[in-house]
Amino acid sequence: MKKIFLCVLFLSVVASLSAKAELSIDITGAHSEPMATGLPVFSASDSKAKEFSEKITQVIASDLESSGLFRILDSLAYLQTFKGIEDAPVFVDWQAIKAEALIQGHIDYLNERQIRVSVRLWDVYAAQELYSATLEIDNKGWRRAAHMIADAVYKRITGEEGYFDTRIVYIAETGSPLNRIKRLAIMDQDGENHQFLTDGLNLVLTPRFSPNMQQITYLSFYKDTPRVYLFDIETGKQQVVGDFPGMTFAPRFSPDGHKLIMSMAENGNTDIYEMDLDTRVVKQLTRSAAIETSPSYSPDGKQIVFNSDRSGAQQLYVMDANGKNVKRISFGNGRYATPVWSPRGDYIAFTKMAGGKFYIGVMFPDGKGERLVAEGYLVEAPTWSPNGRILMYFRQEPPDRSGIPGATKIYAVDITGYNERRLITPVDASDPAWSPLLSNR
Amino acid sequence: MKKQLFAALAAVALVSGCASTAPVEEEVVVSVTVEEQAGQDEAFVQNAKDRVFFGFDKSNLTPDAVAVLKTQAEWLKANPEKKVVVEGHTDDRGTRDYNLALGERRAVAVKNYLISRGVDADRIRVISYGKERPAVVGANEAAWSQNRRAVTVVKD
Numbered sequence: 393m394k395k396i397f398l399c400v401l402f403l404s405v406v407a408s409l410s411a412k413a414e415l416s417i418d419i420t421g422a423h424s425e426p427m428a429t430g431l432p433v434f435s436a437s438d439s440k441a442k443e444f445s446e447k448i449t450q451v452i453a454s455d456l457e458s459s460g461l462f463r464i465l466d467s468l469a470y471l472q473t474f475k476g477i478e479d480a481p482v483f484v485d486w487q488a489i490k491a492e493a494l495i496q497g498h499i500d501y502l503n504e505r506q507i508r509v510s511v512r513l514w515d516v517y518a519a520q521e522l523y524s525a526t527l528e529i530d531n532k533g534w535r536r537a538a539h540m541i542a543d544a545v546y547k548r549i550t551g552e553e554g555y556f557d558t559r560i561v562y563i564a565e566t567g568s569p570l571n572r573i574k575r576l577a578i579m580d581q582d583g584e585n586h587q588f589l590t591d592g593l594n595l596v597l598t599p600r601f602s603p604n605m606q607q608i609t610y611l612s613f614y615k616d617t618p619r620v621y622l623f624d625i626e627t628g629k630q631q632v633v634g635d636f637p638g639m640t641f642a643p644r645f646s647p648d649g650h651k652l653i654m655s656m657a658e659n660g661n662t663d664i665y666e667m668d669l670d671t672r673v674v675k676q677l678t679r680s681a682a683i684e685t686s687p688s689y690s691p692d693g694k695q696i697v698f699n700s701d702r703s704g705a706q707q708l709y710v711m712d713a714n715g716k717n718v719k720r721i722s723f724g725n726g727r728y729a730t731p732v733w734s735p736r737g738d739y740i741a742f743t744k745m746a747g748g749k750f751y752i753g754v755m756f757p758d759g760k761g762e763r764l765v766a767e768g769y770l771v772e773a774p775t776w777s778p779n780g781r782i783l784m785y786f787r788q789e790p791p792d793r794s795g796i797p798g799a800t801k802i803y804a805v806d807i808t809g810y811n812e813r814r815l816i817t818p819v820d821a822s823d824p825a826w827s828p829l830l831s832n833r
Numbered sequence: 834m835k836k837q838l839f840a841a842l843a844a845v846a847l848v849s850g851c852a853s854t855a856p857v858e859e860e861v862v863v864s865v866t867v868e869e870q871a872g873q874d875e876a877f878v879q880n881a882k883d884r885v886f887f888g889f890d891k892s893n894l895t896p897d898a899v900a901v902l903k904t905q906a907e908w909l910k911a912n913p914e915k916k917v918v919v920e921g922h923t924d925d926r927g928t929r930d931y932n933l934a935l936g937e938r939r940a941v942a943v944k945n946y947l948i949s950r951g952v953d954a955d956r957i958r959v960i961s962y963g964k965e966r967p968a969v970v971g972a973n974e975a976a977w978s979q980n981r982r983a984v985t986v987v988k989d
Contacts, residue, residue: 569970595965597929611933616918616960618933639937639961642930655934657961660892660941662934683934699931705890706931729928743928769972772928788925790972797970823929 415493415515415522417461417550426463427492427549429456430516433467434497434509435474441501444534448499448509451538454582455556456545460811465491474498477510486516493522495545507531511541513548523548535584540831555777556581559827560784561599561608562802564588565820569797576610576623581826583816589623590630598773599623600825602645608825609633609643609652620654634667634674642685647693653677655685664698666713677715686730689713690737690757697721697731697740697757708742710757721759730773733757735828736780739807743772743785752785754807765809769798773822778829782806784815786822874915874987881908884984885943889977890927892938894946902943905985906950919943920984921961922968924977929963936961943983 417427433449436442456462471485477498486494494514499507506528513523525544529537536557543554564577574596576589589608590596599610608623612630620633620640633640638658645652652667662683666675678684682702689696694713699706708722708731722728726746733740737757744751744764752766752774770788777784782804789798800820805812815821877883882905885898894902909915921940923932940959948954967980 570967572965574965595962597965618960639933641933655930657934657937660938660945662937683931683938685930685934686928701890701931706928727927729931745926745928748926770925791970795970 415518415549424461426457426461428490429462429464430470430486430489430491430494431456431464431467432470432472432474432496434499434511435476435479436498437500441499441507444501444507444509444531445497445499448534448538448541449497451535451582452495452497452542452545455539455542458582458813459546460806461546461550462493465489477512481514481516481519483514483516483519486514491516493545493549497541502528505530507534509537509541511544513545535580536830539580539582543829543831552781553779553829555779555782555826555829557830558778559585559601559605559830560802560815561589561601561825561827562786562817562821563597563599563823564817565800565822566592569791576608577817577821578608578625579817586818589628598642598823600644601827603647603649603828605827605830607645609645611641611643620652634672636665636674640665642687644688646689647691653687653689653696655687664696664715675715677711678718679715688732688740690733691735692737695733695757697733699729699731706745708740708755708759721757722755722762723759724762732774732776734776734780735778738780741774741776741783741807743774752783752805754783763807763809765805765807766803766812771803773824775824775826777804777826780807784824784826786824788822874989877905877908877912877915877985877987881905883986884982886978887939887981887983889924889981890935891981892935892942894942898943899946902946903950906947906952909947909952909956910950914989916956916958916988917947918958918960918986918988919947920966920986921959922966922980922982922984923964924980925964925967926977927964932963933961934963936963939981939983943985947985 431453434445436445453464457464469489472482474496494516497511508528510526515522527537539557542556546554558581561578564575565572567573573592575592576596576599579586595613597611599608612621618639620643622631636656638656640654640656643652643654650669655662656665662685663678664684664687666677680702682700684700687696687698695710697710700709706727706729707720708728709718709720711718726744728742728744730743731740739754740757741754744753749767750771751764752771753764755762768787769790771785774783774785784804786802788800791797800822802815802821802824882901885901919940921936923935944957944959969976969979
């Protein structure tokens, strides 16, 4: 896999310390109007820099708009043209078109390999600079630089970490619905840099990133023997995990990346196991005759949420990471499955099945405060954005009356239930897993 | 391939058989794949039905299933050189992980019954496909009930 060299220099981050009401968006509460934002195409030192300035501005605009929190104003209305990063904004010109925020940027072409990207974020009504940064990057990394700038703007305005400089690993689906061809695939959060990782000869399911993004764990039916595997993103090498007597599936990494939890099915019973990846020591965590599966660690690694049908139907349970203190947390109508702990620790996302429909929802780790954010014939497998504000999942439309199968696509929705949108993938897509923020790992 | 052609015919017969018991849903049940049948033993399918069906979220054997498995066990005892793989499957009204576990439960229920009827455990392997390999496409009970199945596939 190609490695993008990225040298980042944050020369200055100017934070406003003003006491008056600041330009900000509260994304924790109810739906709010997107912030009207001026984003003129970044100025450029020469024609070579101009190639990058248009592309980078476009990616920043589409990142910010996709969040549903920003509305990029039509550039035809702009009254001011910036010639460089030192050009001061004429605030009345931006107030006249009702811009609340203004993003100003400039690209310098340094040499064949490098460009410099400078950016400033302005509060138009307060006539105040909120943020500025300069990045010197390998020009192959221009797309990531754009995502990082969008993340910085998002963070400055919302107070939350961004999520644009991230990737998605998922299952690409093609062929007959009766004998689906499934391949591991990876792409940027916005669908760019798409790449198939496996050839489709073996059925593969439920990929998950390791916290350091170097590995993916997933289920493969290689040699008709379903087992958990590790895929090395750098080398493409695949390796079976452990030597288990039965089918292993539903794997996930621990937050420190040193352990895997997964299910093993043997003799008609499925329990949860933990494997230490350094010592290869395996520990059985549940011991009931029921199906225990879909385990997910809390972000501090001290607890595990999973689903079990020990009560007669699937419900969610939380236990300590050593398997002790098992507590049921879901009590609503219907069956609950695929729980995933938010990276912030504040919510557990799940798939719910009730009344012939599927739902994606969130609840607090004690089971209270259940809220459903998506529904359909089949919606499944929520995965969290690294900032814990957005859920991605897949939606499979039902077959029509002539038996033509419905499309299977990945969607994202804010945990408020607003701003549901479809990710563009080259073929059908399921089982998404969101990476950590690349620049934070 | 002759074997595959036969499997296709057997599958069509199965669909029409089911549709007659569920006429309301008839038109929306669509034909059965032959892919999972590739390599299936003709004589086995002729002499013993190759699959049993389960209730929603269930893995217990119905009286119909037991009747089918009795003929499977007799055939296997008469053909001691043959081995089988029991494939457990589910409908799509559950989540992926859970359905893999449920498919395994179903396959093991069949395996255990065949053993109880005198088939050597070493001759039976199980695999679960969960909801990954439906027999029919459809968003209705007639289709789902055909997908909640365990299929005994003879391997030479």
